[in-house]
Amino acid sequence: MKALVAIIYLLASVLFILGLKKLTRVKSARNGNRLSSTAMLLAVVATLIDMGQVDYTFIIAGVVLGSAIGAIMATKVEMTSMPEMVAIFNGFGGGASLLVAASFLFEHAFAVNQPLTTAMALDTTITLFLSVLIGSVTLTGSLVAFGKLNGKISGQPILFPGNNVLNLLLVVGILGATVFAVGFNQDPHTGFIVSMVVIGLSCLLGILLVTPIGGADMPVVISLLNSYSGLAAAATGFVLANNMLIICGALVGASGLILTQIMCKAMNRSLANVLFGGFGQTDSAGGGGGGKDADAYPTVKNCGPEEAAMIFESAREVIIVPGYGLAVAQAQHATKELADLLIKNGANVRYAIHPVAGRMPGHMNVLLAESNVPHEQLYDLDQINDDFQNADVALILGANDVVNPAATKDPASPIHGMPVLKVWESKSVFVVKRSLSPGFAAIPNDLFNYDNNMMLFGDAKKILTQLVHELKEIVD
Amino acid sequence: MSPLLIGIYVFALAVFVGFEIITKIPPTLHTPLMSGANAVSGITIVGALFCARTADMTTANILGFLAILFAMINVVGGFMVTDRMLKMFGGKK
Incomplete structure (x- = not known):
């Protein structure tokens, strides 16, 4: 029986790897996901065989209830809220390992x-x-990330003096208590207390590791917590001496780590800087007031949808740059509508996706896929950046820092060196934005002062709908 | 070799496999990759099942039940939402 179980575990491990491999191509990805879920079913069945006849009361209750909650969450969630969803799921993964x-x-x-x-x-x-350590940090860190993503906790980095020192002390405390408990302690009651202290300190560490990280760095944090949730599973694998768990954990850990690397590179920052820097912490915590805006933007021009529609009507090359604002306004369908109209009018429409646009890796791609934008129209930063000079119109939808010219032109800027989309090279630039308030990097965007830039103030969905309406009037 | 050492070997090799495969995933699929990987990390269910194998109301059992609950939310929710996304990606072919 042991051999049978071991073989099923091996089969499941292979299927997990194949499933991941199929995820490398859009065409085979869905099958890859099915393979992985089959592997999971096999793993559960093998475990039940391995356990033999036991009382299933708690098991059935947990499986049924958990599956129901998971299914409801997965069906109900809006595509715009995927980052929160992934964050909370990371937390559940870590929590399971802790439990x-x-x-x-x-x-x-x-x-x-x-x-x-x-x-x-x-x-x-x-x-x-x-x-316990990895599970707790993943659990509470993910809960804080979840809170920041859905706005329950301020997206501003919260870094108090000595934060990093305190974190270091916590790590030392956790390690010290662990060494004492597992190596020296002879008294059961003390062992219990010390273990609870380790859990408590680890949970606190998870919170304090994520609170100093600002909203713009959330793609990095989610990727990293994703990696942690894998490591937590691997740690459980070590406890059970189960190689399948170790393999799965390692795969997820590696995946999260790679995404973390990609995100850091896209922001030209080191992981250490993201984690400990408290980047984007503003001096004026109250947010940019009106006077401040006017100082930073002396030559800003705004226009209405009618004016913009005329320029769009004659545009042949249009590049759309989506950002987090698009997700907030749920404007993906309105965007597609505008794009369709422009294409019908003879324009070539493409989308430029910055790696850190949105709140998690690939966020924009999912939203645009939801509104049926063919993924052939989606271009990465490197693929499209040299084409802005040939574009008639660049339309920025709720993106800010990823189109800030300061990143290439102003060596004094905190985001200098970050790869950005060179939208300002287009003939005209339209920025759809609710106000002039800065992005998450909390620095002014000089693009808004450029001669070829026009602001369309308002909610992205509303503006796009008006734009479509105006454009239809001209075209028809 | 002790199980712990074997585990460390397996872990190190699996990390390399993961790196090799995942560097090839295009940015378009990064979100499904994350939610899919998330579901896979729900493999902790295997450990959780062991922790809730009697009907006694012991702390260990209750913690095991909660672990199953958490892991199953992760597994079912993760795979389903990934499928939902991937269906959209494939829909326009």
């Missing part, structure tokens, strides 16, 4: 009044505490 580790500790040590030094083998207790 499994805690359950083990209770079953083998606390419930039977054993000190950790004699309750289990040393390598098991060490991996258990590793599970």
